[in-house]
Amino acid sequence: MATPTPERTDVLTARDPLRAPTVTRRLILQGGLTGAVAAGLGARTAAYGQASQIGPATAAGGVLRDDILTLVNHVTQGFTRASYEEAKSLGFEGYLESQLDHENIPDVEMDAVLAQFPTLTMTSKELFDTYGPPAGGNGIQPLVELRAATVLRSIISKRQLFERMVEFWTNHFNVYHLDNPLRILKTAEDRDVIRAHALGNFGDLLLADARSGAMIVYLDNIANTVGNTNENYAREVMELHTFGVDGPYTEQDIQELARVFTGWTIFPPPNQSYGNFRFAVGAHDNGPKSLLGLNIPAGGGVGEGETVLAFLATHVKTADFIARKMAAWLLSYDPPQSLVDRVARTFLSTGGDIKSMVREIMSPQSFAEYHPIAHPKLRRPGHFVNSVLRATGATINAPGGIIQSLALMGHIPFDWLSPDGYPDSIEAWGHAVLPRWDFAARVFRNQVPGVQITGPQLFGLIGGAPQAEVARAIDEVLMGGAMSATDVAEVQEYVDSYPNLTGSVLRDAFALAASSPSFQYY
Amino acid sequence: MERHGHEAHHCDEYATLSRRGFLDRSKLALAAVATAPVWLPKIALARGGSGDPDVLVTVFLRGGMDGLTTCVPYGDPDLYTARPTLAVQPPGMPDGAVDLDGFFGLAPAAAPLLTPYSNGHLLIVHATGSTDPSRSHFDAMKFMETATPNMGVTNITSGWLARHLQTSAPVGNGTFRGLAHGNLMPTMLNGAPGVLPIADPASFAFPGSPLTAPLRRATISDMYASAEDPLGTAALGSLATIDLLDTIDFAGYTPANGAVYPDSVFAQSLRSTAALIKAQVGVEVAHLDLGGWDHHNQMGPIDGILAGLLDTLTKAIEAFYLDMQQAIGRVVLVVQSEFGRRVAENGSAGLDHGHGNCMLVLGGHIDGGRVLAQWPGLAPDQLGNGDLPITIDYRDILAEIVQIRLQNPNLGEVFPNYSPNFQGITV
Numbered sequence: 008m009a010t011p012t013p014e015r016t017d018v019l020t021a022r023d024p025l026r027a028p029t030v031t032r033r034l035i036l037q038g039g040l041t042g043a044v045a046a047g048l049g050a051r052t053a054a055y056g057q058a059s060q061i062g063p064a065t066a067a068g069g070v071l072r073d074d075i076l077t078l079v080n081h082v083t084q085g086f087t088r089a090s091y092e093e094a095k096s097l098g099f100e101g102y103l104e105s106q107l108d109h110e111n112i113p114d115v116e117m118d119a120v121l122a123q124f125p126t127l128t129m130t131s132k133e134l135f136d137t138y139g140p141p142a143g144g145n146g147i148q149p150l151v152e153l154r155a156a157t158v159l160r161s162i163i164s165k166r167q168l169f170e171r172m173v174e175f176w177t178n179h180f181n182v183y184h185l186d187n188p189l190r191i192l193k194t195a196e197d198r199d200v201i202r203a204h205a206l207g208n209f210g211d212l213l214l215a216d217a218r219s220g221a222m223i224v225y226l227d228n229i230a231n232t233v234g235n236t237n238e239n240y241a242r243e244v245m246e247l248h249t250f251g252v253d254g255p256y257t258e259q260d261i262q263e264l265a266r267v268f269t270g271w272t273i274f275p276p277p278n279q280s281y282g283n284f285r286f287a288v289g290a291h292d293n294g295p296k297s298l299l300g301l302n303i304p305a306g307g308g309v310g311e312g313e314t315v316l317a318f319l320a321t322h323v324k325t326a327d328f329i330a331r332k333m334a335a336w337l338l339s340y341d342p343p344q345s346l347v348d349r350v351a352r353t354f355l356s357t358g359g360d361i362k363s364m365v366r367e368i369m370s371p372q373s374f375a376e377y378h379p380i381a382h383p384k385l386r387r388p389g390h391f392v393n394s395v396l397r398a399t400g401a402t403i404n405a406p407g408g409i410i411q412s413l414a415l416m417g418h419i420p421f422d423w424l425s426p427d428g429y430p431d432s433i434e435a436w437g438h439a440v441l442p443r444w445d446f447a448a449r450v451f452r453n454q455v456p457g458v459q460i461t462g463p464q465l466f467g468l469i470g471g472a473p474q475a476e477v478a479r480a481i482d483e484v485l486m487g488g489a490m491s492a493t494d495v496a497e498v499q500e501y502v503d504s505y506p507n508l509t510g511s512v513l514r515d516a517f518a519l520a521a522s523s524p525s526f527q528y529y
Numbered sequence: 530m531e532r533h534g535h536e537a538h539h540c541d542e543y544a545t546l547s548r549r550g551f552l553d554r555s556k557l558a559l560a561a562v563a564t565a566p567v568w569l570p571k572i573a574l575a576r577g578g579s580g581d582p583d584v585l586v587t588v589f590l591r592g593g594m595d596g597l598t599t600c601v602p603y604g605d606p607d608l609y610t611a612r613p614t615l616a617v618q619p620p621g622m623p624d625g626a627v628d629l630d631g632f633f634g635l636a637p638a639a640a641p642l643l644t645p646y647s648n649g650h651l652l653i654v655h656a657t658g659s660t661d662p663s664r665s666h667f668d669a670m671k672f673m674e675t676a677t678p679n680m681g682v683t684n685i686t687s688g689w690l691a692r693h694l695q696t697s698a699p700v701g702n703g704t705f706r707g708l709a710h711g712n713l714m715p716t717m718l719n720g721a722p723g724v725l726p727i728a729d730p731a732s733f734a735f736p737g738s739p740l741t742a743p744l745r746r747a748t749i750s751d752m753y754a755s756a757e758d759p760l761g762t763a764a765l766g767s768l769a770t771i772d773l774l775d776t777i778d779f780a781g782y783t784p785a786n787g788a789v790y791p792d793s794v795f796a797q798s799l800r801s802t803a804a805l806i807k808a809q810v811g812v813e814v815a816h817l818d819l820g821g822w823d824h825h826n827q828m829g830p831i832d833g834i835l836a837g838l839l840d841t842l843t844k845a846i847e848a849f850y851l852d853m854q855q856a857i858g859r860v861v862l863v864v865q866s867e868f869g870r871r872v873a874e875n876g877s878a879g880l881d882h883g884h885g886n887c888m889l890v891l892g893g894h895i896d897g898g899r900v901l902a903q904w905p906g907l908a909p910d911q912l913g914n915g916d917l918p919i920t921i922d923y924r925d926i927l928a929e930i931v932q933i934r935l936q937n938p939n940l941g942e943v944f945p946n947y948s949p950n951f952q953g954i955t956v
Contacts, residue, residue, distance in 0.1 A: 227877070230826040235876015239825040242665070242882075252665050258914075385760075388712075417712030417728065424820045425591065427667055430713070434686075437759040438714045439726050441733065441767045444749065448736035494752050501748045515741055519748050524756035524764075 074099055076487050077379050078369065080529040081337055082106055083167035085394025086487050090167070103369050106168035107362050109206060117164045124152040126194055131220060131282025134191045141277070146190035153184075153194050155406035157420045158413070162393050162403065172205040172361065174389075175336045176212065177421070178428030180248060182221045184421035189221055192282050193421060196221035209329060209359035210320035213248065217316055220273045220282035226426060228271045233292040241265040243426045249319040251328035256299060263298035267311045320359055326351035330364065336431065337368045339382035346376050383528035385433045388416035391443055394529070395450060395521050396458065398485045399468060405457030412455055416442045440527075447521035451514040462510035465517060474508040475499075481520045494523040581700050583892065583934040584806050586799075586849075586862040587690060587717065587816045589674075590842070592666065592823030594866035595880055596887035597917065598830040599639050599839060600653050600900060604632035607907035611873040615880070617830055624831045629653070633900040636830060638839035641847035645891050649898035650850070650857060652890040652954055656902050657921040658868060664882040666823070669867040674716035676924060676944050687720035689924075689943050690814060693931055694721045696939040701811020704769040708805075709816040710798040718816060725766055730801045731779035735771050777808045788851035795819050796845035803852045806860060813935075822866060826879040850891060858893030861934050865889075865923060871915055872907055885917030888926060894934060896956045925950050 075094045076086070082103065083090050094102035105112065121127060126134060126149040138144040161170045180201065184193050196219040204212035216222050217240075223229050226240035241264035245256050270291030274280040286309040296303040296311070301318060303311050319325055330350035334342035350367045357363045367373065386394060392412060396403065403409070413419045416439070423429045430436070449455050451465075472480035478499035482490040498519050505512045520526060602608055603619040603626050617636050618625040626634025627643055633655070635642055645651035661678035663669045672678045676689035687695075699706055706723035709715050714726050727733050735742055746768065753764035782804040784790060790800040795817060802815040821838060828835045846862065853860055869886030885905075891897070903920040905911050912918065928940050928949030940949055 227826045227879075230877035230879070232876060237825050237875060237877050237879065238881050239823075246665055246667075252663075252668050258664060415728065425666065425823075433759065434719060435713050438724075438763040439712050439728075440753075440760055440764045441735075441771070442712070442728070445736040448745075452737070493755060497748050497752045501744060504744060515737070515745060518737070519745060519752075522749055523752050524760055527760060 073380060074374060075102070076489060077374075078102060079487075081369070081379055082171065083397070084161045084170060084390060085397040085529075086485070087397050087400070088484070088487075091487055099371070103168075103366065106166070107206060107365060109166040109169035112165045114165045117160060117166075120159055120163060121156060124156050126152045127156055127198065129194070131192055131195045132276070132279055134194060135188075135276050135281050139188075139191055139276070146187050149194045150184055150190040153197060154410055154420050157197075158389070158393075158406050158409050159403065161389070162396050168365070169206055171337070172365070173201055175333065176201050176205050178423075178431070179332065180212075180216045180222065181423055181426045181428035182225045182421065183424050188282075189225060192219075192221040192224060195219070195282055204361075206362050206365070207360075209325075209354070209361060210317060211359075212361075213244075213320045214313065214316050216248070217244065217268075217271070217312065218284035220284070223271060223273050223284070228268050229273060231265060231269050231271065232287075232290040233266075233269050236262065236265040236269060236292070238262060238265040240271075241268055244316075245319065247426055247428075249322065249325040249328065251324065254324050254328070260298045263296045264315060266292040266294070266296050267298070267303065267315055270309070271312055321355070323351070323355065326354040330354055333361075333364055334368050334373075334377075337365065338373065338377055338379050339384050340432065341382070342377050346373050349373075379529075384431075385437050386527055386529055387429065387431065387436055388418035388439075388442070389413055389420070390529070391527065392416075392446060394526070395447065395485075399460055399517070400464070401450070402459040402461075402464075403457060404459065408456030408458055412446050412449070415445070437527075443527065444518075444522040447518040451518040451521070462513070465510070465513050469513070474502060477502045477508060477513065477516055478520070481517055485517075485520055485526060490520065490523065490525040494520070494525045498523070581859065582697070582813065582936045583859045583861045583894070583930075584812065585690075585814045585930065585935060586802060586860065587814065588842075588846075588862065588864040589670075589715065589717065589816070589818050590822050590838075590864065590866040591670070591818055591820040592866070593868050593870055593882055594822045594838075594886065595824065595828065595830070595835060595870040595883075596655065596866075596885070597869065597872065598636045598828075598835055600629070600655055600887045601626045601634045601636060602632060602655070602904065602907065603634050605904070605907050607909075607911075608872075611907060613874070614878060615828060615830055615874045630900055632904075633902070636836070636839055638831070638836035639843045641843040642889070644847050645850045646898055650891055650893060650895060652895050652897040653900045654888040654890065654902070654921055654926055654952075654954075655900055656885045656905055656917055656919060657888050657923050657926065658865075658884065658886045658919045659923055660919050662884075664868065664884075666867060666882075671716060673865070673867055673923070675719075676927075676947070680946065685945065688715070688717035689927065690717045690816075691719055691721035691724070692943045693935060693937055693939075694724065694814065696942050697935065697937040699723065699811065700813050703811070704766060705773050705811060707812055707814035707816070709818075710802075711818060715816055715818060718814070721814075723766060724814065725763060725770060727770075730774050730777070730805060733767075733771060733774045735768070773810050777804055777810070779804050784848065784852040786851045786854050788848045790848040790852075791841070791844050793841045793845065795841055796848060799845045799849040800852070803849055806853070807856060824870070824879050825875065825881060826877040828879045846889075846891065856893075861890065861892035861895065861930055863888070863890050863927070863930065869917055872912055872917055873915060883916040884913060885919045888923060890926060890930070890954060892934065894955055896954055901952060901954065921952060922947075922950070925952050926954060929954055 076091060078099055079086055079090050079094050097105055134149045136142065138148045139146050164170050182189060182193055182196060184190060200215040200219045204215055226243055227237045228240045231237040238261050242261045245254055246252050250256060270287040272285050272287045272290065274283050274285045291308065293306050295305045327347060331342060331347045334347055334350055350364050353363050353367045392409060410419060418429065450458055451460060453459055468484045469477060469480035478495045481498065482488055482495050498516050501519055502508065502512060502516050598617055601617040608616050620626050620628040620634055624637055627637060627640045628634045629646065642651055659669065659673040659678045661669060661672040663672065674688050675685050677683050677685050694706055703723050707721065708724060709718055709726045711726050712728050718724050735746055737745060750768055753761050756764065779801050784800065784803065790796040798817050805812050805815065819842060824835055827833060830836055865888045866886055868882060868884055870880035870883040875881055905918050905920055924944045924947055928944055929951040931937050931943055932940055933955045
């Protein structure tokens with residue numbers, strides 16, 4: 008029987024809703040199903056015939072390979088054949104649930120890698136004593152290890168959805184890493200606040216963050232005392248962390264909230280609990296306060312802040328703000344209000360359960376309403392790097408070269424100065440393309456220190472494909488076959504201009520594919 | 530917002546890696562903006578003067594620079610009532626201001642500005658800024674950079690400087706009309722034709738082996754020829770810009786007049802800007818960000834954080850000014866910040882978000898050597914909710930530069946819903 012002619016599905020690089028995407032039907036290895044795109048696309052899919060059945064795996068084979076691939080692309084830091092096969096075997100819902108159940112995903116390889124970073128498990132006090140002033144140090148080692156661990160986790164960890172949410176909350180509760188004492192305090196905050204609650208409860212996360220040494224220092228609560236208020240945290244906890252800038256608060260509310268947080272400080276060195284939360288009774292403004300429609304009587308102590316944080320964490324405006332931001336992170340930039348409303352309702356009805364919100368965002372209904380394939384997101388530079396390394400299974404011997412590459416692209420973890428965190432938009436990142444081509448060219452030439460991709464590895468990845476099929480094979484490796492026909496054809500034309508498929512030609516072909524417009528999106 | 534500047538970390542491994550001495554941001558998640566906005570009428574691209582327009586260098590200080598430290602109104606006694614510990618002392622006192630005109634002075638850390646000031650090329654505008662009442666950094670920046678203060682939610686996502694470029698004919702062939710130093714496109718240049726974010730112009734080169742470069746370049750060029758914007762335009766623009774920048778020897782560039790640029794990322798970006806301007810390759814705008822100005826705590830105007838930032842800023846500007854002497858008649862450099870800071874100090878030797886601020890305008894055709902101000906006074910009843918009022922809309926300053934020095938009369942498009950009132954800052 009003749010091999011069916013392979014057909015391709017383009018990644019929809021058409022971000023502009025007014026331009027029809029150039030989707031063609033994709034190769035379905037299982038046969039039988041055509042790869043049409045979600046019914047929710049409306050007019051855009053009219054040219055492509057039947058609507059898809061978006062949904063969990065059913066006996067009728069309702070889930071399309073597209074959706075599994077899409078799910079993998081949005082749950083992980085980049086497609087790998089292994090992730091995809093796992094998702095296929097578990098099915099859409101099964102795979103999502105397994106990733107949500109992150110604590111029960113064995114991560115042996117990752118654990119072995121993390122063991123080389125002892126600072127990750129140390130207390131702030133221990134870090135201070137070992138790498139700070141008492142040891143004549145400048146606190147750099149914990150910073151270096153946390154950066155490295157973060158990058159390596161995003162590439163290697165099996166708990167990919169967890170790492171995606173860690174990145175989301177890290178940006179949301181941005182803390183700038185480079186100044187002392189944040190170089191030391193960020194480690195505990197990353198572990199005990201962000202990672203402890205990334206797939207937990209939003210209210211718990213908010214409270215833990217408010218009490219973290221890193222946030223108390225970063226946004227100046229440490230200097231916020233009775234009669235000498237500092238409004239920095241009070242402003243940003245509403246503007247950035249809960250309500251959003253158009254939330255129901257005034258400048259007066261900010262001033263009053265600053266009074267609420269007076270006394271929210273940390274144990275100073277050399278205390279054993281250095282960096283941990285300490286409520287300084289004497290620094291707290293005990294007077295009555297009125298803000299956000301709440302009347303706080305005198306003498307409320309630390310409970311005042313806890314009360315307001317709980318109020319913020321369960322507010323309808325917070326639900327809407329967080330729901331929208333999470334949907335934009337996990338799906339795409341401009342989720343419809345109906346989808347946001349559903350997720351916000353989930354937020355409120357579960358009291359802020361993050362897993363439930365993720366489940367709602369990655370539900371069949373949400374995919375039908377706002378299918379990511381129709382609204383591709385731009386990989387931010389870190390994601391781009393991770394995707395290349397994951398798809399190729401590159402050997403990572405040391406993280407320094409990866410960090411250096413991220414520096415060239417302006418996307419080192421925790422290196423964003425202001426509390427709004429790294430942007431996540433095409434407009435912000437989509438003009439700097441040369442640094443991506445540069446990384447692609449270097450990594451496939453083994454010019455990224457600490458990263459190695461051998462010739463045999465690359466030939467192994469394309470699985471014996473002949474020269475005439477190389478671009479297609481590379482497409483399968485890097486994007487599961489989702490590269491646009493144009494990009495595949497261009498790479499193939501490059502390969503075809505050489506008499507033989509040498510290792511050098513193959514390296515360049517991989518680099519060109521990773522530099523393609525298709526690969527910049529997910 | 531976090532208070533610290535960025536220059537102080539000393540780990541050698543990272544000294545060259547962390548290129549961020551500034552806060553880059555673009556908050557726009559939506560709408561394609563590479564083309565002129567829908568509401569922008571088709572207008573004949575204007576070239577309204579003789580000779581080429583000046584090159585405009587814009588510097589945005591992210592976080593809210595304290596204008597009352599940078600340019601101290603030491604002649605106003607209410608300053609010292611409001612800031613018993615933070616106010617810069619009058620000239621003649623220890624750590625006192627550098628006198629400018631008998632009422633205003635420069636913070637000691639900003640003393641390098643005296644060089645262009647005393648040559649009549651630096652104008653300081655005071656009690657100016659964006660009239661939008663927002664005290665949110667991010668909204669204030671957005672409104673200032675899109676030039677949409679007090680307009681609430683608009684669908685205007687393009688930057689004012691982008692709209693200037695959209696409504697004016699290119700000086701060169703339009704391929705590379707400007708750059709933003711860094712990795713992100715600032716809001717001010719959102720939608721700007723022929724502008725790229727470039728972290729380091731000296732290393733903006735096509736990667737990989739020169740032997741295979743032509744074919745690889747052709748492949749990439751073909752792939753991006755039909756790619757969606759902004760990537761498509763950015764890619765093709767990058768390829769052309771690579772060739773253009775290749776003609777400029779940044780590494781071997783020797784600043785003129787013995788100017789020495791400090792080592793800071795900011796200063797080095799100004800140095801490469803100078804090289805770029807002198808190369809006359811058609812660059813019309815260059816943008817730099819410098820972040821870390823949000824001093825709620827321990828502001829340190831004399832020997833602390835603010836002093837350090839002013840030192841970084843002004844030494845770099847002085848070097849640029851000296852370097853550009855022979856060409857200063859065709860350059861305008863503008864320094865602004867999203868808002869100033871409150872007049873009264875807070876309890877942690879810092880200042881909270883304010884309103885009115887000062888702005889710096891430097892250039893050969895700028896009527897400098899003075900402080901332009903309609904000084905409202907700093908007594909509590911003269912302030913707006915404890916903040917320095919704005920008596921001169923920042924758009925008045927920018928509009929005059931755009932029309933007179935950049936030769937673009939399309940002010941209605943660049944600054945929508947606003948009739949600028951020129952202050953006579955150009956000569």
